[in-house]
Amino acid sequence: MPTQDQTLNDVLNRYTDTKVKLRREETSTAIHRVLDILEPILKYVNEQDSRFSHEILRAGSYACGLKVSKPDEFDFLVSVKSVPNLIWTKTTHQRFYNINLTGQMYRTTVPLPNPPNGYHFLSFNNNSHDVKPIWREDTKMKLDDDLIPFQVKSYLKSLVTQAIRECNLRDYVIVNNRTNGPAITLRLRTGKSVSLDLVAQVPANGRGLPQPTLTQWPRSHAWPPKNKVEEVRAIGTDSVPKDNLYWQTSFCRCEKVLIDGIDADEGCRKQCLRILKKLREDHWCMNGQGKPALSSYHLKTLLLWECERYPQSSDWSRDKLGERVMGLVQRLKTWTEEKRCPHYFIDSINLFADKYGKLKNAQGLDLAAEKLGEFLDDPQCFLSE
Secondary structure, eight states: OOOHHHHHHHHHHHHIIIIIOOOHHHHHHHHHHHHHHHHHHHHHHHHHOTTBOOOOEEEHHHHTTOOOSOSOEEEEEEEBOSOOOOEEESSSSOOOEEEOTTSOEEEOSSOOOOOOTTEEEEEOOTTSTTSOHHHHTOOSSEETTEEOHHHHHHHHHHHHHHHHHHTTOTTTEEEOSOOOTTEEEEEEOSSSOOEEEEEEEBOOTTOOOOTTHHHHOOSOSSSSOHHHHHHHHHHOOEEEOSSSSSEEEEOHHHHHHHHTTTTTTSOSHHHHHHHHHHHIIIIITOSOSSSOSSOHHHHHHHHHHHHHHSOSGGGGOGGGHHHHHHHHHHHHHHHHHHTOOBOSSOTTSBTTBOTTSOBSOHHHHHHHHHHHHHHHHOHHHHHOO
């Protein structure tokens, strides 16, 4: 007679096969449509301003093999090239500028506040011989010695819009004029609805990890493996324009390193995460009021923390699938009840809050906690539908 754990494992594996796995043919068709549009756009942008790379850098769930919903959203990074080693700072000197509601920069008599936790300024050292004339004379992306997030994103968006027009792609793709966060969103007009997000990225350029991450991570000697730690430190953190005036510290490439090959021991880590992502979409964030309280990024962060708690391969063997899923859900429930999701690399940052520490969706977290509790009481009710 099968044990309760064996029964749950069987149900989870069946749920993976029927609900979670993407159809390879459908995914292949979608990505080919996206690349056929994206390649000429980035090529044109690079020809107009060689500081933007034409290399296609995949990001997000698809790049990590973690996508579970329909293949209708894809994320890409557009790297800003030829940038010298910028000064990555929070407090070196006061900055007397701001941005108005029409997107125009203006001078102020009141200095900008220091960047919030997880954000920073990027400044050029104009005394350095590494700064090329195109950057010294730039007014499209700079103000004084600072590289301005809003201006970088706006300039890239203008070039992308121009590329769509000049490459005769207007019948195939449109630019979403209303953008939140760091991404420029394009929507394909033909066939099934597909969108792609382009995010400008200023690469680390050997800067390494910032403090306090450099001295406080890794917290465990058991996980991540030493080779992964060295790779993360070599990559360092990039900068993305999530805010108009402050650059957000991005660990996107670091997290991808940790996820890539995470199941080289034939474990079930990715399967656990994909199951949670599908449950989130179908059951845990269905209130329909504004942005969901739980995001895919929260779940990826959860997995990284849980890998640190359970570092051994035996903890993630296929026969432990049910145990690991239930443990992940229990920890997530605790986080939603406490209304705190600690960033994996900078644990003083609460990912449930905005950059100033204010909760984004307290009511949504309460509803999610309730749903998570129902799942823990009777998981098969959710998995057998």
